[in-house]
Amino acid sequence: MENNTGKTAARAAGRGAGKPSILVVDDERNTREGLAMALRRDWDVRTAESKDAALALLAEAPADVMLSDVRMPGGSGLELLQAARAAHPRMACVLLTAYGSVETAVEAMKLGAADFLTKPVNLDQLDIVLARTLRTRALERENRELRKRLDDRYGLENIVGSSPEMERVFDVIRQAAPSQATVLVEGPSGTGKELVAQALHHLSPRAAGPFVAVHCAALSPTLLESELFGHEKGAFTGAVAQSRGRFEQAGGGTLFLDEVGEIAPEVQVKLLRVLETRTFERVGGSETLRADFRIVAATNRDLKAEVAAGRFREDLYYRLAVVTIRMPTLAERAGDVPMLCDHFLKQFASESGTGAAKRLEPAALALLQAYPWPGNVRELRNAVERMTVLSRGETITVADVPPEIRDAAAAAAPAGAVPGESLADAEKRQILAALERAGGNRSKAADELGINRRTLHRKLAAWGVPPRRGAAAR
Ligand SMILES: Nc1ncnc2c1ncn2[C@@H]1O[C@H](COP(=O)(O)OP(=O)(O)OP(=O)(O)O)[C@@H](O)[C@H]1O
Ligand SMILES: [Mg+2]
Incomplete structure (x- = not known):
């Protein structure tokens, strides 16, 4: 043959x-x-x-x-x-x-x-x-x-941070993701609640199923109800066809209830029933449907305080908050600012296809670290995008930092710029002040400033600052 x-x-x-x-x-x-x-x-x-x-x-x-x-x-x-x-x-x-x-x-x-x-x-x-x-x-x-690529895009790799505050968040995500437990993610706007919800989904056994998000604040109670549970044809004016609700769409996957604290009391009761019985009816329908979903909810309110104030049902709160994750504000983890800047600089470089990411000059980074970031990571992301677009050279300098951030940072940090001072002088003064605060420990100072240790060594050498005796190895 x-x-x-x-x-x-x-x-x-x-x-x-x-x-x-x-x-x-x-x-x-x-x-x-x-x-x-x-x-x-x-x-x-x-x-x-x-x-x-x-x-x-x-x-x-x-x-x-x-x-x-x-x-x-x-x-x-x-x-x-x-x-x-x-x-x-x-x-x-x-x-x-x-x-x-x-x-x-x-x-x-x-x-x-x-x-x-x-x-x-x-x-x-x-x-x-x-x-x-x-x-x-x-x-x-x-x-x-x-x-693996999806994991990279939606998993923990996507959530940047190495502060103890974020490590705690990662730990809870890793523990909670494989279970069916309902998770409540609390934290101010822009702290990454939606990223956490996505990570919980993508690290769960439901990862192959859908991730369905509902923005509860955007809809009137009536619309939200029909959005969540679906409706039968003719259930109300405009209901020209039957529609499957988000609970049905999330079958086998995860339903993300964003801004859950905004849900009106009449819808809260219905939500509670679905969570308790896993069954519901479409609006205008009589058939009882069973759905297989896992709930992750997010809120930027203090839901417990909402319960105390009588605006949020206590029974629903406990149904949602089986596991809670509190997102730290960016100000609480300012040490993560350099990593986040780096992440966004790379992201914008690859998105715009311009090749290499721009560099942030240390004095500019120091300003970003001193700024309180009321809009948290979202605000930082926007600022980095703006600086990437507006800066002319390869390096983003203090002059490229948006003025409102520069001013607020200067007001917040004693090491801020002195009027009339040159940028180089401001940088030198900030670095020397940080070194003093760190008791001469260069690694510590570099960490505080968010700059590379070698960069710090180079600058200090250029200014003729000798290494501290007995600390040459640092
Ligand atoms: N730790 C993080 N690492 C990387 N990017 C982040 C991080 N946290 C937030 N972001 C980015 O910041 C933006 C806002 O994040 P997200 O939408 O998850 O915030 P949020 O807490 O849901 O805010 P809101 O309450 O306003 O909806 C997104 O572009 C997100 O990718
Ligand atoms: Mg959000």
Whole structure:
């Protein structure tokens, strides 16, 4: 027979260079060698005559596919399958079974075999099965990469911060995400509540399902009700067709109730009922629907105070606040300002396709760190965008900092600019003041200023400031 076995398979692997690798395991020498010979042209083939020999070879170098006999002395092929899958979860395993032993084949598939072939092996069939296996494997890899990219976009990597305040937030997200628990995210405007809601979704078992957001403040009570629960045709004037509500749309996924503190009392009662029973009716409908959703809610009000003031139902509050995450204000974590600036500078550079991110001169960064940021991260993001667009050079200087930020920062920080002082002098004075506050510890001063330690060393050397005695290594 003309042997083109593996050619299609090798092509399906989608790699230009290098053949895909296969480990052939069979205790019968003839079968082993026969298969190896048939596959050699298009595969990188290794052979083993037992379970132990196979595992030893895999430990040396992994394979794309393992083609193994089920019945072998010294440990059955099924045991090999289990051990190999445990050690190399991404390797595809194809098993060879005796003709007619369907039970073994079924068992093999349950243990994670990608496919099976009956002996004696038909080489054309072998080619088809191996090609299919490689294609599936390539798809799986693609899926993994896509999922990873989504994680990067919506997961924790997307939430910038290394302050203890943010570390606490990350810890709660990691703990709460895998559960079904309702989470209430509290914090002032622009602190990243929506990012946290997205991360909770994308790190949860529901990540493959939809993330549906409802901005509760934007809608009148009547509209919000129909938005959440949907409506039947003719339920009210303008309801010309049946509509599925957000609870239905969020099936299998996460429903994000933004600004939940703004919900009117009459809708609060209905929301409470859905949370308690997981059932609801569309507006104007009589059919009781069951929905599978997980709720994440956010508010920039102090919901407990709203409860105390009688504006928010206490029972609903406790339903929502099973887990609470309090977002710190940016002023509470000013140490994160340099990282955030860096993040946004890179983001705007890549969005505008201008190549390299602009640099923030230390004195400009010092101003941004001294500013109280009432609009939190959103305001900082906007400021960085504005400075990126308006600054002419590669470096954003003090002159590029929006005047209102410069003035407020100067008023807030004793190290702010002195009228009439040159920028270089202002920078020098700020750096020396920070060094003094840090008791001469350069690392500490650099941290406080949010500048690189080496930059600080260079500047100090240029000004002729000697390193503190006994602290040369700092
Ligand atoms: N820690 C963070 N790292 C990176 N970007 C952030 C961070 N926090 C907020 N942002 C960005 O700031 C902006 C505002 O964030 P977000 O919409 O999540 O805030 P919010 O708390 O929901 O505000 P609001 O209460 O006004 O709706 C978004 O562009 C978001 O990407
Ligand atoms: Mg928001």
